[in-house]
């Protein structure tokens with residue numbers, strides 16, 4: 001395989017995640033994208049997964065749904081000469097550290113916002129992770145077919161709430177029942193909204209930005225208003241700045257309706273023009289690994305446990321950072337320096353055609369794992385050691401006390417906890433006062449997976465007592481005095497033996513800061 005071919009293949013890759021608050025329309029938009037990619041059959045599977053009104057306790061059923069979820073958590077398709085990988089970042093009960101870590105494996109993000117609701121909490125959290133990574137973020141203001149907030153308000157919310165410059169690529173002409181179309185300054189045209197009419201219809205603009213020739217929008221006050229706003233933005237708004245977009249300091253904003261399939265393809269086309277191909281990755285050996293390096297490398301960003309007790313295996317999701325994956329290849333697992341043959345692998349090709357079945361930098365592969373991999377592991381080929389930077393840990397917000405139901409089974413309890421914590425599935429803390437175990441997670445699902453796996457993989461029934469949400473803040477051991485612990489906080493140590501307080505609420509944290517003004521408290525990401 002020549003360099004040229006690898007170069008070509010890599011430059012076609014666009015790997016991104018869609019971030020949003022539940023119900024903003026992520027699933028609907030994903031389905032539209034899959035339809036453009038010709039993955040008609042697959043589109044239903046996204047819905048199937050979503051319709052999960054399952055009882056939370058019923059893991060077998062969840063596993064059945066998850067059978068779909070495993071493959072739909074990475075969706076790959078071809079569109080207009082590009083190979084697109086969409087990584088799912090679940091919301092709701094599915095929310096976990098995985099959701100955050102998935103954002104470590106993408107090259108850009110699409111932020112979907114419900115135009116009636118504006119920016120919601122989950123969007124904000126996910127946005128902050130993308131911002132921290134400095135990746136490009138594209139915004140889709142969804143549900144334009146309904147009455148929503150004023151477009152001006154939505155755009156300024158991006159700046160005021162998220163602190164990112166906004167650059168509207170198009171502007172709605174009305175909304176809800178009076179939605180007429182999009183004034184598309186990027187493509188220099190008006191896109192008409194014509195429900196029930198096949199295909200997309202455009203009216204080209206002249207050099208002044210007016211619609212050329214006679215048209216149905218002439219003299220329409222809704223169009224005039226939209227045009228006026230767009231003119232105002234062109235004069236007084238932000239300048240289009242590709243460098244800022246590349247660093248995540250400016251977000252191109254698109255309007256549309258996923259449900260009405262309006263503006264989605266316009267968005268996708270513009271997105272593909274602007275979104276980056278896979279970039280370089282920094283290593284702890286102080287090297288920059290280029291995606292077109294012939295040597296293969298990648299890192300594990302997510303491990304999905306198989307909930308079926310008959311099949312203990314798990315899937316380790318690997319983002320390929322360089323080179324080309326070949327089935328059966330031997331790689332070095334950096335953490336242990338042992339060689340592992342990659343023979344049992346899933347590729348996430350939705351439209352499988354044998355001749356295109358190849359994975360290169362930018363793609364995701366799923367390794368069937370029997371316990372070799374941990375989150376954050378690097379794998380590579382070649383003699384030179386490669387260790388990608390550690391994946392960040394996220395501050396847990398939910399906590400549970402945990403103990404073994406059967407005191408006679410302490411051994412399996414400890415073994416299970418140790419392994420699951422190592423795998424990165426959950427955080428473990430030990431109280432200073434009594435040495436009791438406390439688990440921390442960013443989402444409820446992590447606890448449920450933990451409980452289920454303890455039972456099924458380690459034959460250990462656990463007792464879990466919810467403690468609700470807490471604020472975790474680390475303290476410099478030098479500054480720690482155990483007397484600082486009070487009824488409003490719990491002093492614990494993490495698995496690195498670093499001390500931290502779990503504060504009951506912000507009030508308790510503020511009270512502490514007032515009492516110990518010289519003590520520095522830090523959060524993780």
Ligand code: GDP
Nearest residue numbers: 022023024025026027028143146257258259260
């Ligand atoms: P997710 O939770 O972000 O994946 O949201 P879904 O895609 O499941 O959408 C949530 C709800 O909003 C569903 O009932 C969708 O049919 C609806 N929805 C999504 N996009 C639009 C849209 O553009 N217009 C309207 N009116 N409803 C939409």
